[in-house]
Every structure is written in structure tokens, then in C-alpha cells.
Amino acid sequence: MTTDALLPALTLRVREAAHARAPVCPCQAAAAPGDTTLADRPDGTVVRHAGTVAKAHAADADAAELAGRVTVAARLPGVLLPPLRPSPVALHGRLVTYWPYGTPVDPEDPDAAPWEAAAALLARLHRTAAPTAVPPMRGPAKAAHAVARLRTTAPHHPATAPVLRAWTALPAWARGEAAVPDAAGLCHGDFHLGQLVRHPSPDGSWLLIDVDDLGTGAPAWDLARPAAWYACGLLPPEDWHRFLTAYRAAGGPAVPSNEDPWPALDVPARALTAQTAARAVTKAVEAGRLLDEVEQSLVDACSRMSSVSPSAPHG
Structure with missing residues (x-):
């Protein structure tokens, strides 16, 4: 239908x-x-x-x-x-x-973005064992789908090659071609601020929505989109710091509590950058327009990624 x-x-x-x-x-x-x-x-x-x-x-x-x-x-x-x-x-x-119905995050008020609340919710989710049987979270599979669409839709676009080079440099699990290592806890699978609403109750708590991609997986995947935005210059450093600090304070297992977080975040952040760039190029081609500034910055990030091998672990 x-x-x-x-x-x-x-x-x-x-x-x-x-x-x-x-x-x-x-x-x-x-x-x-x-x-x-x-x-x-x-x-x-x-x-x-x-x-x-x-x-x-x-x-x-x-x-x-x-x-x-x-x-x-x-x-x-x-x-x-x-x-x-x-x-x-x-x-x-x-x-x-x-x-x-829950009230979503206001996209017109970035200063009020609930980064701390989002981080605390993700930390709680990542520490929780699945209360019933669930499949693997669908993040890597969705990224692979976006790249496959790019190959079909825009094989000769000048932005396609750097995106594909960044994608093929990733380990198999990040491309959805192998099981994710150490995938014991729950992951949202498609986290961004649009996946938060205020609970329709007197206390107005923030909650996560959209369970389509929920499942077991690498918890770092849920931090990967903000990490990628930060690395691409699309998320202010102070917002990334708020998010990461709150996640660590809530006991989130995706990154070490005191050490450099990037060895854990590098591969998922690269995958999300390639996925987002692939979608951006596909949409631009389908609309018959040039890439805008943000879209070009994602492609440029893929070009830079291709010159440096992904970090361990999970590499």
C-alpha cells in the first residue's frame, strides 16, 4: 500500500x-x-x-x-x-x-539542547542488559545501506570517491559485514537530539524515542554522531564537552572514565561520517543541486579520514 x-x-x-x-x-x-x-x-x-x-x-x-x-x-x-x-x-x-506524544527538542534553540540529559539516558541504556530478546542494533546496517544507495545513485559524482575510500577503510563490523565485538549491552542505534522528547508527565523528564534500530551492540555507536559532528566542526567544542562529561559522570561504558575517548569512538565516528556524507551526496544528486557548505564539510572529512588508518580497539 x-x-x-x-x-x-x-x-x-x-x-x-x-x-x-x-x-x-x-x-x-x-x-x-x-x-x-x-x-x-x-x-x-x-x-x-x-x-x-x-x-x-x-x-x-x-x-x-x-x-x-x-x-x-x-x-x-x-x-x-x-x-x-x-x-x-x-x-x-x-x-x-x-x-x-512528547515535546521534542526545539531545533531553533540550540543553546537549550539537553546534551546532559541525553548523555545520562544513553549511559543508563548502555548499562542495562536487554530484558527480552532483541536483535543486534541496526546502526552499521543502516550505514551500509546509505553507502549502497550512494554507489547506485551517484557513482560518478566527485564526492563519491572520498566517501567510499573512507568507508572501505573501516573494519568489517562497522560496515555491517561482521558481528560487533563485545556487544552485550543495549544501544539505541540511531541517536541524535531528534530522538528525545519530554515525557508527558508533570516532571517533564526527557526520554529516548524511536526503537526501530534498538538492540545489542557497541555502545560507542550511540556517541558516534555527536563525536563525528564535533570532529567535522559542526558541533561546538563546549557542547561536545557537556555531552561527554555527562556521559562519563553517569557511568557510561562506551569510553574510559579518565582516558582519551577517541580510540573507542574513532571507528564509529568514521562510520557515521561516511553514512551522513553518503546520504548528503545522494540527496543533492536526486535534487539536482550542488552540495551545501555542511554537506561539503562531511565529504572533506571523509577525504581526511582516508589518509589516517582507523584507531584500535575494534579496528
Whole structure:
């Protein structure tokens, strides 16, 4: 079923779910919006009605794996936003999950970005043994998919070669071609500030959302995107310091508590840089435009990476 056909059906379901949670229609309140499409992409269509959110996951989502990930969210309510229903349901060939609405990070107010809260949540997640069976986190597989799309979409673009050189220099596990070493704890798999919302409760706690990539893996992967942004000059040093300091203070196992963190972060940060650059080049080619300044900085970082071998461990 196409997204155009799916959206009305998903909207109807989220209305039903929202109205079932309250004796009076919650969208009648002035502060509670009616139907709002929060995302409409091949990897997920997300619709909100008042305080309820429904997500139709990617068409190729595995039912058993997604059910396990939703169960983890239900059992870790202080870390992950808990679902409103215990397991996914089918809707026109897509798996749908239901969640309470939470207020996201304001992208227009970078100074208020909750780096400390994010770091503490990740540290707690990384210290937690999976409460139920879950597959490996999907970070490396998603990075490999982005690079494969680049090869197909823009094989002759001048930015493609440096991205591919940086990618092929990575160890097999970071390219999704081998098991991740020492993958015992839980990882989010796709962490960035867009994966945080304030809990819809009086204390307004921040929680992690989006369990599609959750699983066991190398905890350093969840620190890799901020690390990559910092290394590329896209994240101010003070924000990176806030994030890393808070993660260490919370006992996060991804990096040593007092030693240089980069031997642990280097390979995942390189992988995330190559993934983000691959996506940037692909989007630019598909839109028929030149790379912008940020996109070019990612490609330039890939060029620099190619001249220096990845660090150990996991190398």
C-alpha cells in the first residue's frame, strides 16, 4: 500500500486510539491539536492526534524483532518512552505502534539542547542488559545501506570517491559485514537530539524515542554522531564537552572514565561520517543541486579520514 493510501487509515486509527484514552474527545481542548502528520517517509509514517501518536513502520520491518524492541521500551520507562500498547498491530501490510506524544527538542534553540540529559539516558541504556530478546542494533546496517544507495545513485559524482575510500577503510563490523565485538549491552542505534522528547508527565523528564534500530551492540555507536559532528566542526567544542562529561559522570561504558575517548569512538565516528556524507551526496544528486557548505564539510572529512588508518580497539 502506498503512503498516500496509508495516511488516511493511520489517521483514523490514531483518532480512535486517542479518543479511547479519554471520556471526552481530547482534540476539543484548545491546547490539544487534531490530526498532525509528524513524518511521512519510506522508513516511517507518524501521525498525531491530541496526546496520541501512531507510527507505521517501514514496510520491511520484522514483526518479531519490532515486538521485542517495543517490549524493551515498555520495560525501561525511565529511559525510553513507553508504548501505549504492548505490541505492534498490522494495518494494510504495515506494522503500527502507538505512543504518548512528547515535546521534542526545539531545533531553533540550540543553546537549550539537553546534551546532559541525553548523555545520562544513553549511559543508563548502555548499562542495562536487554530484558527480552532483541536483535543486534541496526546502526552499521543502516550505514551500509546509505553507502549502497550512494554507489547506485551517484557513482560518478566527485564526492563519491572520498566517501567510499573512507568507508572501505573501516573494519568489517562497522560496515555491517561482521558481528560487533563485545556487544552485550543495549544501544539505541540511531541517536541524535531528534530522538528525545519530554515525557508527558508533570516532571517533564526527557526520554529516548524511536526503537526501530534498538538492540545489542557497541555502545560507542550511540556517541558516534555527536563525536563525528564535533570532529567535522559542526558541533561546538563546549557542547561536545557537556555531552561527554555527562556521559562519563553517569557511568557510561562506551569510553574510559579518565582516558582519551577517541580510540573507542574513532571507528564509529568514521562510520557515521561516511553514512551522513553518503546520504548528503545522494540527496543533492536526486535534487539536482550542488552540495551545501555542511554537506561539503562531511565529504572533506571523509577525504581526511582516508589518509589516517582507523584507531584500535575494534579496528
